Amino acid sequence: MEARIRNPAMLVPNAGQSLMALGQLAKASAPEKLLGLLHLRVSQINGCAACLNLHVLMKDIDETPERLFTLPAWRESPFFTPAERAAFALAEQITRIEGGVSDEVWDEAARHYDQPTLAAIVLHVSVVNLYNRVNVATRQVAGQEEWLKTKLR
Numbered sequence: 001m002e003a004r005i006r007n008p009a010m011l012v013p014n015a016g017q018s019l020m021a022l023g024q025l026a027k028a029s030a031p032e033k034l035l036g037l038l039h040l041r042v043s044q045i046n047g048c049a050a051c052l053n054l055h056v057l058m059k060d061i062d063e064t065p066e067r068l069f070t071l072p073a074w075r076e077s078p079f080f081t082p083a084e085r086a087a088f089a090l091a092e093q094i095t096r097i098e099g100g101v102s103d104e105v106w107d108e109a110a111r112h113y114d115q116p117t118l119a120a121i122v123l124h125v126s127v128v129n130l131y132n133r134v135n136v137a138t139r140q141v142a143g144q145e146e147w148l149k150t151k152l153r
Helices: 015-028 032-046 049-058 065-073 082-095 103-112 115-137 146-152
Strands: none
Touching: 015 032, 015 115, 032 049, 032 065, 032 082, 032 115, 049 115, 082 103, 082 115, 103 115
């Protein structure tokens, strides 16, 4: 496999730093563990191998194997809380934008999270979708994340 071009976040001046800064904003208002699971779920939906690999390399999600492996089937898995399920449903509707977010899904998420946390979830999922779309459009290859390699050294 070969990427079509270098990652656009590396090619456009200051784009990488700006995207990373935007991504960090949600961490102040929502549980980091939840945000990590949301990143994985959205990346699974979008087929972004680069983002899925990113979490493996960074080892930033402290989760049990059961929860990680059953995340794609969260509706049928007994390992997630009602609040997490509400966040997953919201993330999926944000990601699969056709039809928007239903009132039912929004209201269920709002039962579990206050407005700042809901805002953080919406922003985080939106940023993950941006990363996924950039990576998928340019066919970024998992394991060849040049910016991550410099960060992990």
